[in-house]
Amino acid sequence: MDRKLSKSQEVERLIRLGESARACLEDEAIALKHRLDVPARVRNSLKSHPTGWLFGSLASGLAASLFLRRKPARVEKANQSLPIRIIGLILTVAGPLAKVWLSGQAKHYLSGHPRGNGAFAPQAVDPSHSPTPLQ
Structure with a gap:
């Protein structure tokens, strides 16, 4: 099945092959970007299923509080008079x-x-009323 194509037909075939590969890669790149954009996916999920997120957060908070609860230490109180x-x-x-x-x-x-005991707090001294020096 070795058929020979003319050069122009071979070039056209390669161009079509390249275009289809480019289109396939663009679709895969878009899907990969969507898959890796976690904040947008979480935002969309929150908008579409808010009650599921609410009950899930309540359940995980309850489970964490049950599993991570500390046992209270027993403290014996001394009898004080x-x-x-x-x-x-x-x-x-x-x-x-x-x-x-x-x-x-x-x-x-x-x-x-x-x-009440007659003491005063220090006050600022007015320079215009300074005492005259002794002569």
Whole structure:
């Protein structure tokens, strides 16, 4: 089956073969680009099947919370007497109270208002009223 074609027919056959191969490669390149474009595929899937994604995320979150849950460590509480509990309560309340008192004292000091004990915060000196030097 060795038939001879003229040169022009052979060239035309090769051109047609090249065009068909190019078309086939273009189709495969488009399919490959679509396959590798994961964000667009996920976006399309979210738009077309939103309830499936919602239930899937709920199920995976539930499974992760069940499998990754830590076992609570058992801590035995020591029996504390009543006076020790009261001291702990007083110290717990004293921390925030001390913070409020200290911030109030700092505000008074920085604003220059006199305090109850007669002390004053430092104030800026006006250069126009500077004392005259002794002669």
